[in-house]
Amino acid sequence: MKSNRILMVAAGASALALGLAGCGGTDGGDGGESGGNAEVEVFTWWAAGSEKAGLDALVGVFDDQHPDTKFVNGAVAGGAGSTAKDLLQSRLQQGDPPDTFQAHAGAELQDYIDAAQVEDVSDLYEEFGLNEAFPADLIDRLTVDGAIYSVPANIHRANMVWGNPSVISDAGLDPEAEYASLDEWIDALEEIDASGVTALSVAQPWTQVNLLETVLLAGLGADSYEGLWSGETDWTGAEVTAALEDFETLMSLTNDDRDGLDWPDATQQVIDGDAAFNVMGDWAEAAFQEAGAEAPADYVYFPVPGTDGVFDFLADSFTLPVGAPHPEGAKAWLDSVSSAEGQEAFNMAKGSIPARTDADTSEFGAYQQTAVESFQSDTIVSSLAHGAAVPVSVLNQITDATSKFTTGASDLATYQEELAAAAGE
Known part of the structure; x- marks a missing residue:
């Protein structure tokens, strides 16, 4: 029987919940996205091997779904993101955030929430229909004081x-x-x-x-x-x-x-x-x-x-940073990350499984099929590393x-x- 014991991240965060319209940081208030110049800098640590293959597959879906938005690869090499996280923190402290950054869903986000460095993206869950597409247990794990701050691309x-x-x-x-x-x-x-x-x-x-x-x-x-x-x-x-x-x-x-x-x-x-x-x-x-x-x-x-x-359990997820220079580009990226097509392509290449319950996994490999079954039936705990x-x-x-x-x-x-x-x- 699947466990309903949910490890919630620490409560009491003083989060800054701003809408997309308020997070542009460039002249003219349009995030620099008018006149065909829409783009999104995606900051990850997927710089090589199977991780880059997964990112490339997701970018392929993004390019199909949002052909007018340019993908800018902000990948920084380093296993589990140790190097990337240090650079990201420096950029956030200097007021130079990427448009979206990779983070592990769960307690890892707490420091960013406490520092008011990421936006509440709960409205996007409503807009993209994610409250129905993601399992209830996962939604619970992502929720902090009634708000959600990232969009998961997978389950590992x-x-x-x-x-x-x-x-x-x-x-x-x-x-x-x-x-x-x-x-x-x-x-x-x-x-x-x-x-x-x-x-x-x-x-x-x-x-x-x-x-x-x-x-x-x-x-x-x-x-x-x-x-x-x-x-x-x-x-x-x-x-x-x-x-x-x-x-x-x-x-x-x-x-x-x-x-x-x-x-x-x-x-x-x-x-x-x-x-x-x-x-x-x-x-x-x-x-x-x-x-x-x-x-x-x-x-x-x-x-x-x-x-x-x-x-x-762990999940790679993406955020909307406070002050993102291209918030509409970030929204487009989050749309593709959360889509069934994006999750199917990404996870097929990366070895993980989709967070969406309605994604088609029939073509996934033998290991991934066992992971799908285990996630549905096993007791779930949260990864430390x-x-x-x-x-x-x-x-x-x-x-x-x-x-x-x-x-x-x-x-x-x-x-x-x-x-x-x-x-x-």
């Missing part, structure tokens, strides 16, 4: 394992094995490590935080995992300590060059047979497809052991603490204390 699942069956077989293990618990999977990883092959590939710290959240989810269960973000679960408790010990063990089985890599590199190690497994969101599916791999012959996938039946569970400021603290721990600059007890402090305990 973060708690997935991707494996190379040849590497697994060469280590004497069954590539089709199902692991009932994290402990069982760790036993298998240790056997692979003993064979001389990297058991689990990871990359720079944000991918390590992605791994961390799945270990916490496996160790605590959905309710207590959600309690970490609501304050109902004690970060200093024994269950969290045990989960962090599992995380420490998993990190000991990873590649030594991890901090110099981004997620495509870590996934590529599995594709190339240099690593057995990788924990990554289902954007990895598009990377396997791009490499010409076919499941289950070339790769296998399954939820992180201990998290089966739970969908660790990808902005759904906590604001950017909290995530940054957790990422810094994780980096210190995995590079040996702190011990487990200190790490747990720093995580508790980041969460406000």
Whole structure:
């Protein structure tokens, strides 16, 4: 039965709800969009690989739907948007916003809302019919004090394992094995490590935080995992300590060059047979497809052991910044992002699934079909690493603490204390 427990972002935001007519920032009050000069600068971190393929597919739909509006690509490279978010914050503080920017739906938006940097787009939900097109649970997750501040392009699942069956077989293990618990999977990883092959590939710290959240989810269960973000679960408790010990063990089985890599590199190690497994969101599916791999012959996938039946949710979404220089261009982009055609093209290329319930997914791949079914039936929780569970400021603290721990600059007890402090305990 699908969970109705909704992780709401913190209430009490002092949001500035301005209409489209009030957000132009250029001379003449038309946002510079008169005389055939309509454009939209779209700020994302989709600069390469399958992410860029998804963006290109969405741009193709946009060009068809809004041929008189020029798309300006503001993509900034950097996994999970760490570089892009820093540049974006600088631009927003300087009063130089893009027309729209990518953000993860959920608590990540809270800092922008508190700073009055994004508009309430609830009126667009009415205009585009999105209140009926998106699932009620998703609408609830997007709503802050009765207002909505972004339009989701997709739904991703973060708690997935991707494996190379040849590497697994060469280590004497069954590539089709199902692991009932994290402990069982760790036993298998240790056997692979003993064979001389990297058991689990990871990359720079944000991918390590992605791994961390799945270990916490496996160790605590959905309710207590959600309690970490609501304050109902004690970060200093024994269950969290045990989960962090599992995380420490998993990190000991990873590649030594991890901090110099981004997620495509870590996934590529599995594709190339240099690593057995990788924990990554289902954007990895598009990377396997791009490499010409076919499941289950070339790769296998399954939820992180201990998290089966739970969908660790995130969504890429787009905003309307306060002071956007081309608000009508931004509105046109949000129209395409939320359309069935846009969501079908984008998600087919990116490995995710549409946020719209009426989108046609009949041509989607086998993995995506399982994701559609899981999102409809599994318990849904919010991703830590990808902005759904906590604001950017909290995530940054957790990422810094994780980096210190995995590079040996702190011990487990200190790490747990720093995580508790980041969460406000």
